[in-house]
Amino acid sequence: xxxxxxxxxxxxxxxxxxxAAEIKYKGRTDMAMxxxxxxxxxxxxxxxxxxxxxxxxxxxxxxxxxRPMQAVVVNSGIANACTGKEGYDACEATAKAVEKSLGxxxxxxxxxxxxxxxxxxxxxKLVNGVTAMSKSLDESIDAGTEASKAIMTTDTIxxxxxxxxxxxxxxxxxxxxxxxxxxxxxxxxxxxxxLTTDLKIKKExxxxxxxxxxxxxxxxxxxDGDTSTNDTLLIMAxxxxxxxEITEKGKDYDTFVDALFYVCRYLAKRxxxxxxxxxxxxxxxxVNAKTEEDAKLMAKSIVGSNLSKAAIYGCDANFGRFLCAxxxxxxxxxxxxxxxxxxxxxxxxxxxxxxxxxxxxxxxxTSILKADEVTVFVDMNEGSAEATAWGCDLTYxxxxxxxxxxx
Amino acid sequence: xxxxxxxxxxxxxxxxxxxAAEIKYKGRTDMAMxxxxxxxxxxxxxxxxxxxxxxxxxxxxxxxxxRPMQAVVVNSGIANACTGKEGYDACEATAKAVEKSLGxxxxxxxxxxxxxxxxxxxxxKLVNGVTAMSKSLDESIDAGTEASKAIMTTDTIxxxxxxxxxxxxxxxxxxxxxxxxxxxxxxxxxxxxxLTTDLKIKKExxxxxxxxxxxxxxxxxxxDGDTSTNDTLLIMAxxxxxxxEITEKGKDYDTFVDALFYVCRYLAKRxxxxxxxxxxxxxxxxVNAKTEEDAKLMAKSIVGSNLSKAAIYGCDANFGRFLCAxxxxxxxxxxxxxxxxxxxxxxxxxxxxxxxxxxxxxxxxTSILKADEVTVFVDMNEGSAEATAWGCDLTYxxxxxxxxxxx
Numbered sequence: 163x164x165x166x167x168x169x170x171x172x173x174x175x176x177x178x179x180x181x182a183a184e185i186k187y188k189g190r191t192d193m194a195m196x197x198x199x200x201x202x203x204x205x206x207x208x209x210x211x212x213x214x215x216x217x218x219x220x221x222x223x224x225x226x227x228x229r230p231m232q233a234v235v236v237n238s239g240i241a242n243a244c245t246g247k248e249g250y251d252a253c254e255a256t257a258k259a260v261e262k263s264l265g266x267x268x269x270x271x272x273x274x275x276x277x278x279x280x281x282x283x284x285x286x287k288l289v290n291g292v293t294a295m296s297k298s299l300d301e302s303i304d305a306g307t308e309a310s311k312a313i314m315t316t317d318t319i320x321x322x323x324x325x326x327x328x329x330x331x332x333x334x335x336x337x338x339x340x341x342x343x344x345x346x347x348x349x350x351x352x353x354x355x356x357l358t359t360d361l362k363i364k365k366e367x368x369x370x371x372x373x374x375x376x377x378x379x380x381x382x383x384x385x386d387g388d389t390s391t392n393d394t395l396l397i398m399a400x401x402x403x404x405x406x407e408i409t410e411k412g413k414d415y416d417t418f419v420d421a422l423f424y425v426c427r428y429l430a431k432r433x434x435x436x437x438x439x440x441x442x443x444x445x446x447x448x449v450n451a452k453t454e455e456d457a458k459l460m461a462k463s464i465v466g467s468n469l470s471k472a473a474i475y476g477c478d479a480n481f482g483r484f485l486c487a488x489x490x491x492x493x494x495x496x497x498x499x500x501x502x503x504x505x506x507x508x509x510x511x512x513x514x515x516x517x518x519x520x521x522x523x524x525x526x527x528t529s530i531l532k533a534d535e536v537t538v539f540v541d542m543n544e545g546s547a548e549a550t551a552w553g554c555d556l557t558y559x560x561x562x563x564x565x566x567x568x569x
Numbered sequence: 570x571x572x573x574x575x576x577x578x579x580x581x582x583x584x585x586x587x588x589a590a591e592i593k594y595k596g597r598t599d600m601a602m603x604x605x606x607x608x609x610x611x612x613x614x615x616x617x618x619x620x621x622x623x624x625x626x627x628x629x630x631x632x633x634x635x636r637p638m639q640a641v642v643v644n645s646g647i648a649n650a651c652t653g654k655e656g657y658d659a660c661e662a663t664a665k666a667v668e669k670s671l672g673x674x675x676x677x678x679x680x681x682x683x684x685x686x687x688x689x690x691x692x693x694k695l696v697n698g699v700t701a702m703s704k705s706l707d708e709s710i711d712a713g714t715e716a717s718k719a720i721m722t723t724d725t726i727x728x729x730x731x732x733x734x735x736x737x738x739x740x741x742x743x744x745x746x747x748x749x750x751x752x753x754x755x756x757x758x759x760x761x762x763x764l765t766t767d768l769k770i771k772k773e774x775x776x777x778x779x780x781x782x783x784x785x786x787x788x789x790x791x792x793d794g795d796t797s798t799n800d801t802l803l804i805m806a807x808x809x810x811x812x813x814e815i816t817e818k819g820k821d822y823d824t825f826v827d828a829l830f831y832v833c834r835y836l837a838k839r840x841x842x843x844x845x846x847x848x849x850x851x852x853x854x855x856v857n858a859k860t861e862e863d864a865k866l867m868a869k870s871i872v873g874s875n876l877s878k879a880a881i882y883g884c885d886a887n888f889g890r891f892l893c894a895x896x897x898x899x900x901x902x903x904x905x906x907x908x909x910x911x912x913x914x915x916x917x918x919x920x921x922x923x924x925x926x927x928x929x930x931x932x933x934x935t936s937i938l939k940a941d942e943v944t945v946f947v948d949m950n951e952g953s954a955e956a957t958a959w960g961c962d963l964t965y966x967x968x969x970x971x972x973x974x975x976x
Contacts, residue, residue, distance in 0.1 A: 210897070211893060211896035211897045212895070212896040212897070212900070212901060212902060212904075213892050213893060213895065213896030213904050214896075241889070243889060243892075243893070244889055244892050244904060244921065244924070244926060245925070245926065246905070246924040246925040248925075278887070278889060279887075279889020279890065279892065279893055280887075280888055280889035280892065280920075280921060280926040281889075281926060282926070390893065391889075391892075391893050391896060468875070468967075468971070469971055472967070472968050472970075472971030472972045473971065473972065475968065475972045476971070476972025476973040478972065478973045480685070480686075480687075481687055482648070482650060482651050482685060482686020482687035482688075482798075483686065485620050485650075485651050485686065485687065485798075486618060486620060486650070486686055486797065486798050488619070488620065489618035489619040489620030489621075489798060490617070490618045490619070493619070494619060495619060497619075497620050497651060498653065513687075514651065514687060517651070517653040518652070518653040518655070519651060519652065519687040519688060519689070556968055556971075557968060558965045558968050558969070560875075560879070560968075561879050561882065561963055561964060561965050561967075561968060562965070563879075564875070564876055564879030564880065564883070564963075565879045565880065565882045565883025565885065566883040566885045
């Protein structure tokens with residue numbers, strides 16, 4: 163497997179376009195469209211929030227119906243959540259605009275939104291945007307990059323990646339982009355993410371694989387503990403690499419899983435590190451836990467704790483907050499088994515050993531914590547399961563961004 | 570029932586003392602002791618965090634053993650959590666110092682700590698503190714107030730209350746104090762709280778009542794979602810009001826429950842409103858839910874959401890965040906049934922009605938949100954259960970306080 167330049171347009175047969183529809187933001191692109199030359203097998207994972215955005219319901223229907231997917235239209239600015247029937251009608255109008263412009267069956271067009279909840283979308287602007295984008299669809303790498311920028315809200319960096327790998331002698335490419343910075347808390351994967359591939363694979367296997375990989379990647383990140391109403395991750399596989407279709411698990415399947423895991427973990431970590439107001443990526447790795455479920459609960463609880471996050475921001479080695487967060491995570495363990503260390507490129511420092519705090523050099527601790535990626539490494543000494551979770555620090559800027567988000 | 574001046578020393582036969590032991594803070598009192606002239610029936614509720622502080626384990630043993638309680642010694646500055654056997658030994662040394670000075674059996678002396686986790690207590694300072702306080706025990710109202718100040722950490726105001734009521738012709742008094750400002754998230758009741766009463770009541774009934782009242786008061790507040798390692802609420806009932814012992818439910822019992830509820834709700838709300846960095850009390854009231862469990866989940870989720878709290882701080886009527894928080898709370902409901910309003914002393918404004926956002930006057934919304942107590946009122950229209958939860962806004966100062974708490 164090799165990382166290559168680009169994102170969603172890197173695989174064969176995918177095109178993208180963007181426009182500035184002025185849905186909420188001014189002076190920047192805020193709509194993106196990704197299309198495939200041919201209908202695609204598709205799979206998706208969606209928010210578990212009971213309050214689902216209209217577009218989540220629209221896309222879920224496509225993924226579960228068994229229909230193919232051939233295009234996705236995304237807007238940033240308004241989430242189209244808590245918008246009743248009018249919101250669902252906006253999804254249909256958008257999909258029908260694609261059918262009118264490109265002749266793609268509207269029932270195979272996914273839509274995704276991100277932004278303010280409880281506000282109606284301006285349908286005219288969406289439809290005009292689709293019409294404009296239909297004329298500028300482009301298969302270049304740059305077109306994919308522009309799409310990854312158009313879907314940003316409070317993100318400070320665009321997130322895209324592409325990899326290529328070989329399946330039975332055929333070169334296959336997998337590309338992806340995502341956005342997400344606030345209201346990020348795993349359950350599916352609080353975010354929008356779009357993956358494209360020219361792989362040929364059976365639909366059921368595609369969905370199973372996506373769900374499995376999401377559990378260890380996007381679902382292991384958090385920015386603020388708030389599971390969004392709009393979480394959507396879609397993958398479209400158009401089969402244009404002409405590999406023999408993957409229909410069962412085996413060597414070829416494993417190659418694809420590795421690539422998908424790599425791509426999803428990359429995008430997930432980029433989102434966590436670019437959390438609203440964040441100055442650094444905050445990773446928790448829990449090893450030798452009794453069960454994987456316990457390891458996940460503890461790792462996520464550490465990176466999700468406001469107090470842990472504030473201490474990481476302040477470069478304060480207040481490790482008791484991690485133990486506290488592990489303690490209320492729902493996992494069962496004995497604090498007398500636990501070893502806890504700080505790890506970054508500046509070094510490793512153990513601060514807690516089998517129930518007892520160790521004395522340590524505060525200056526060294528601070529130097530470790532000043533790195534732009536900091537890991538809390540926890541050895542439970544109770545089993546062999548492990549998990550890693552990613553988050554970010556809690557800063558003044560998080561509060562600033564969210565105290566007046568709508569204006 | 571009548572609210573009277575004072576706190577833990579208001580009931581008959583209770584004394585308090587404080588001292589400046591320099592455990593962490595300098596230039597202020599940081600230890601408090603409360604004693605009863607006679608042994609008390611006692612009850613307590615404790616943190617559900619798996620990582621329990623040494624003092625929690627010490628107190629829990631007293632409460633569950635059936636032994637009486639006659640004194641409690643509190644220090645602020647170091648939590649005595651994650652401190653292994655050395656931490657437990659510090660509890661015993663403190664209790665034995667009380668026995669030596671006052672002749673109170675050490676196995677009836679509770680201890681409580683609050684502050685930094687993962688740091689050992691200076692036992693010499695604790696023992697010297699107990700010796701000094703033993704000489705200055707005082708039954709005055711002021712002595713109770715001083716105790717409520719000595720147990721503060723990042724609290725900006727001390728919290729105490731006392732009420733008196735009549736049980737079968739006898740005047741009974743109930744007093745209390747608590748501290749808590751950060752690492753506040755209900756489960757028991759993330760805080761330290763101490764209640765005293767001269768009521769005569771059967772131990773089993775006292776524990777049952779305390780647990781029940783805590784569920785609707787202290788367990789319904791949150792500051793930051795972090796359930797502490799040290800949560801402790803203790804009640805001591807010395808029986809000196811000479812009422813006929815309450816041994817079963819009935820009119821007298823109900824009078825006591827009302828008083829206990831009033832005192833606990835007062836202290837809980839004071840803690841929520843004094844959350845670290847908070848500028849206002851943030852209340853969520855959910856009515857007409859399917860079940861009480863659902864109502865509680867939703868109310869707590871609203872006041873616990875970082876995004877909701879930041880919007881409350883910014884006086885931004887971004888109500889979609891409350892619906893989002895309700896949606897991931899674990900409660901099941903249909904967004905098309907929901908009505909949502911903002912309420913404060915400045916007025917009431919409905920912003921969401923049966924699945925559809927309403928247009929509203931932003932200036933009026935801001936004026937409501939500028940009040941120092943803001944309520945989000947949610948009518949589920951699906952049943953008849955209700956719940957209220959209390960929290961505070963998320964501010965720059967929360968981050969500031971917690972980015973470098975240890976120094």
